[in-house]
Amino acid sequence: MADQLSRVFQALADPTRRDLVARLAASGDATVGELAAPYAVSVQAVSKHLKVLEEAGLVSRSRDAQRRPVHLEAEVLDLMTAWIERYRRQAEERFSRLDAVLEEMAATESPARAEGEAS
Amino acid sequence: MADQLSRVFQALADPTRRDLVARLAASGDATVGELAAPYAVSVQAVSKHLKVLEEAGLVSRSRDAQRRPVHLEAEVLDLMTAWIERYRRQAEERFSRLDAVLEEMAATESPARAEGEAS
DNA sequence: CGAGTTGTCAACCATCAGGTTGTGAACGAT
DNA sequence: ATCGTTCACAACCTGATGGTTGACAACTCG
Numbered sequence: 001m002a003d004q005l006s007r008v009f010q011a012l013a014d015p016t017r018r019d020l021v022a023r024l025a026a027s028g029d030a031t032v033g034e035l036a037a038p039y040a041v042s043v044q045a046v047s048k049h050l051k052v053l054e055e056a057g058l059v060s061r062s063r064d065a066q067r068r069p070v071h072l073e074a075e076v077l078d079l080m081t082a083w084i085e086r087y088r089r090q091a092e093e094r095f096s097r098l099d100a101v102l103e104e105m106a107a108t109e110s111p112a113r114a115e116g117e118a119s
Numbered sequence: 120m121a122d123q124l125s126r127v128f129q130a131l132a133d134p135t136r137r138d139l140v141a142r143l144a145a146s147g148d149a150t151v152g153e154l155a156a157p158y159a160v161s162v163q164a165v166s167k168h169l170k171v172l173e174e175a176g177l178v179s180r181s182r183d184a185q186r187r188p189v190h191l192e193a194e195v196l197d198l199m200t201a202w203i204e205r206y207r208r209q210a211e212e213r214f215s216r217l218d219a220v221l222e223e224m225a226a227t228e229s230p231a232r233a234e235g236e237a238s
Numbered sequence: 239c240g241a242g243t244t245g246t247c248a249a250c251c252a253t254c255a256g257g258t259t260g261t262g263a264a265c266g267a268t
Numbered sequence: 269a270t271c272g273t274t275c276a277c278a279a280c281c282t283g284a285t286g287g288t289t290g291a292c293a294a295c296t297c298g
Contacts, residue, residue: 006132013128014256018202025206028213032275045257047276052255066265066274074210077203083137084196084203087144091193094147133286151245164287166246171285185244185295 004057008080011056016041017049021058024072031067123176127199130175135160136168140177143191150186 012018020035036046050070053059057076061068131137139154155165169189172178176195180187 003134005137006134009128010132010255013125013132015122015125016256018124022206022209025210025213033273041256042258043275044259044277048256051276063264066263068275072210074207077207081200081203081207084200087141088193088196088200090141091144091191094144135286152243160286161288162245163247163289167286170246182294185293187245 004076005079005083007056008058008076011052011058012080014049014052016046017053020046020049020053021072024059024070025074029069029071031069035070123195124198124202126175127177127195130171130177131199133168133171135165136172139165139168139172140191143178143189144193148188148190150188154189 012021016039023035024030032043032047032050035050036043039046050059050061054061058073060071060073062071131140135158142154143149151162151166151169154169155162158165169178169180173180177192179190179192181190
């Protein structure tokens with residue numbers, strides 16, 4: 001799981017981490033303690049989750065005395081959107097090309113056999 | 120990892136699986152053997168990957184004699200896009216609200232202390 | 239029927255992920 | 269200087285993941 005894209009997808013595959021992102025998006029920066037409060041797990045577990053998000057580039061942590069305010073880096077989300085949209089669009093295009101082919105086949109009088117089509 | 124969204128993110132966290140999706144988007148339906156050919160792993164491993172994609176709803180498999188053609192279900196990608204865009208937008212909005220607050224603060228003559236701001 | 243093709247299932251192994259507890263570092267407050 | 273708070277790191281456990289090999293199911297073709 002070396003590449004950035006894999007890390008981002010992996011990071012968001014966990015409901016707790018998605019919720020962390022959601023709350024940071026809604027309410028802005030927060031400390032680890034604040035973020036951990038609503039969950040039934042230890043602060044350490046949340047700290048681990050934040051580390052995963054940080055390594056994915058989704059979050060950054062600065063230092064303010066003994067606090068470690070967590071900040072959402074929303075731009076990374078664009079990376080995923082770009083990937084997803086690219087292939088969704090490609091699949092769509094291929095689909096409409098297929099439609100065109102089918103129409104063309106229907107329009108042809110003699111039953112033309114398409115490449116690799118079952119008899 | 121019960122919910123659909125988690126399964127979809129999880130499924131796409133693997134480069135091989137992303138590549139499978141990419142190839143299905145580009146070239147349309149394919150058999151397991153065709154899909155497995157380019158990779159240095161066994162057919163069984165690819166079959167497992169396809170199962171993960173299938174359980175995430177990203178792919179469906181029908182039956183044609185001993186072939187099991189694999190088909191990309193691109194609509195599920197919208198689920199992710201919706202999630203991502205929602206929070207990206209939320210973060211953006213919060214950011215512009217913050218800008219507004221900062222401007223207002225700058226406009227105020229007496230140095231108003233914002234909630235929780237360092238002295 | 240018997241042989242070949244395509245793909246899945248099952249068992250196994252190594253590694254990773256998410257959780258715990260314990261310890262201690264960094265810092266503000268007294 | 270000491271105490272309390274906030275947090276990260278290390279060690280450990282358990283279950284999931286990604287890979288392997290071996291067997292076999294489903295089907296086609298001779």
